[in-house]
Amino acid sequence: MKVVAFERSLQGTGASRRLRNTGKTPGIVYGANVDPKLIELDHNALYHALRKEAFHSSILDLEVGGTTEQVLLRDVQYHPFKQLVLHVDFLRVDPNHKIHMKIPLHFVNAEVSPAVKLGSGIVSHVMNEIEISCLPGKLPEFLEIDLSKLELGQSLHAKDVPLPQGVDLVPHVEQENPVIATVSVPAGAVSEEAAAAPAAGEAPAAS
Numbered sequence: 001m002k003v004v005a006f007e008r009s010l011q012g013t014g015a016s017r018r019l020r021n022t023g024k025t026p027g028i029v030y031g032a033n034v035d036p037k038l039i040e041l042d043h044n045a046l047y048h049a050l051r052k053e054a055f056h057s058s059i060l061d062l063e064v065g066g067t068t069e070q071v072l073l074r075d076v077q078y079h080p081f082k083q084l085v086l087h088v089d090f091l092r093v094d095p096n097h098k099i100h101m102k103i104p105l106h107f108v109n110a111e112v113s114p115a116v117k118l119g120s121g122i123v124s125h126v127m128n129e130i131e132i133s134c135l136p137g138k139l140p141e142f143l144e145i146d147l148s149k150l151e152l153g154q155s156l157h158a159k160d161v162p163l164p165q166g167v168d169l170v171p172h173v174e175q176e177n178p179v180i181a182t183v184s185v186p187a188g189a190v191s192e193e194a195a196a197a198p199a200a201g202e203a204p205a206a207s
Helices: 013-021 043-050 053-057 171-176 187-196
Strands: 002-007 024-031 034-042 060-064 067-078 085-092 099-108 122-125 129-134 143-146 155-157 179-184
Touching: 002 043, 013 024, 013 085, 024 043, 034 043, 034 085, 043 053, 043 085, 053 099, 099 122
Parallel strands: 002 060, 024 085, 099 143
Antiparallel strands: 002 034, 024 034, 060 067, 067 085, 099 129, 122 179, 155 179
């Protein structure tokens, strides 16, 4: 994805406020052992780009003054109640150094799983993103989780996520192996089962 920005020389609260009043958003690009660069971006274009999932988890081509460099979105500051982006940070990417990035999880095929289709279970997504490590050129836009074989009472963990070649979980996620999805029986269904089962010590009704 391409992002067009322009260099800015003024900084400070007053300069940023004047910039926003002209429909621009102040930002900065830093990293890769290069001096930070102050930039400004068209607010409306940036606002719409930020609504796209891929903008938050992909390598971006940032063009400033006719020069393009690869960056990652690192931080966004929003106004507390207005639809206004106050500031944005980009991190330069070194193609030869691994990056840590939170990647969206896309859950598919829950409706055809035994848990849902046969057991009337409810699938809960405990995590919607997961932190991975890889070279920039290996960065996936998202990771797909196939739930078609999910059984009642089963949980999926971080280590169950299929990772493309060259992509690894970051060490602390690997060690903790957190739950990413669970399936449970609806409370109503549990109550119905309890009502249908004979009470403890009670003999089944004679036919």
